[in-house]
Amino acid sequence: MNNRSVTEFILFGLTQDPGKQKAIFGIFLILYLMTLTGNFLIVVTIKTSQTLGTPMYFFLFYLSFADACFSTTTAPRLIVDSISQKKKISYNECMTQVFAFHFFGCMEIFVLILMAFDRYLAICKPLRYTTIMSQRVCGILIMLAWVGSCIHSLAQIFLALRLPFCGPNVIDHYFCDLQPLLKLACMDTYVINLLVVSNSGAICMVCFMILLTSYAVILYSLRNHSAKGRRKALSTCASHFIVVVIFFGPCIFIYTRPPTTFPVDKMVAVFYTIGTPLLNPLIYTLRNAEVKNAMKKLCCSKE
Template sequence: MEGANHSRVSEFVLLGLTDSPELQIFFFVMFSLFYLMSILGNCLILLTVLFSPHLHSPMYFLLSNLSLIDMCLSSFATPKMIVDIFAQHKTISFEGCISQIFFLHLFTGTEIVLLISMSFDRCIAICKPLHYSSVMSQSMCVGLVVASWTVGFLHTMTQLAFTLYLPFCGPNVVDSFFCDLPLVIQLTCIDTYILGIFMISTSGMIALISFLLLLTSYITVLVTIKDHSSSGSSKALSTCTAHFIVVSMFFGPCIFIYVNQEVKTAVKKKLIRQVKKGRNVLLPHIHSLEKINIFKILTSCLKF
């Protein structure tokens, strides 16, 4: 009966990135620029694809949706992080915290499936060029995007299904600059070890399986273009290489974090926390390298 009398916390305290004044100024300038570049760059891609008839192809349709998700992923926590950098007391309401968790898993889940869809598009274009137009039809492209958002929504709902009913009645300090689910459930008044293992294992398995699917598609493409030396094959190899670098940067830290979540030594725990903070900081901007390649493609296309 005592557990039932606990009152739920109304807000969480975020520790942020650093307490150093010099680093605060550095992070404020850096992430403000990153955020503005991310939003402006993705808006440019969306408008370019929308108003350029020769870019109305499956690849650029999927790319424009990726840019939309990137803008959403950049905006769910970054603006508050920038505003809170100089704040002495960084807080977020319980509802705001749950919202951040919801949107983080929604957008990351959607982006994972969309990345797989884009690799499927490139695989068909390179391996089965004669069947590309029939396979990657307009209905197929729309279906892939709808499937991406559906999977993202189902993923975030499974993560939140149990979290909403957990009793948060004690500690309310989150060791991050936004609400990260593994850190938040540690603040509950009950033992969440089994629940934490379930959430971590499901997210880790999704990331691992998705990465293996993407890796398989890229290997298939590389095998297909291995014996070709044409400029088209060279361009395909360059595009796939850029995509694979982005995918590795996206999935690598995620797999590392979830596989090593239950570590035994203090040194490993500290390392995991630092890697997680770094991944959380870079996640909204992880496609910056790909965007440079994309702008080159768009610039060359607009010349015609």
């Protein structure tokens, strides 16, 4: 199939209203800078702190790194396009964005699962925790997460490269993803859409169910802990659970349904591509005394 009859796409963006576009530029520039600052601060704090050397913070380090990269796959172009007359993206740039978006999004999903697994072992298997979650095991788990993310992204880009584009070339979105690209393909996309749902949709649903099950088991096991132990465990798990819900809710809405367009699709996408990476560092710092103390020490040492 010849998919190069279209060599570039035009991103419709969130709106075509000039006044709203200026507001989008200011608002999302601030949100993006806050996202980078918050996640970078967590990465630096965990890397330099002597007290945050446990597996939980090892995984939080990679979650913050994935958050920063995930937001960077979409936010900069949205910001630039909001003040640009021509919102063009080349075919190769579009395919690169599809790969990077799914790679770091999938990486975030796998790291969230690893964090839930870590909390399960720490709370339900405390005597074996340090033996099981050794530094070597944590490194292997993160490596598997990288490999799994790469496999998922390669599957997505393989499907995208199979699509022939004959025109029109206006993507009704603010970034390249398979769902809006399927609408532009000059072929029957029913089978490919099924593959997208069975890939991205299945990953979202299965991982979400795994996470819900793991937290249910953790909550059930807390009945045998002391009141102080329950409060500490619930505080940690509550942070993780909030992150899981605000990330997976929008993802499931987008990737587990037939190729139907809803007016709220782009705003839902904004929530999990830009909102979630911004909220994660706030959730993990505001609800975590150890991280806040480590950040204070880091700031004091710089003075």
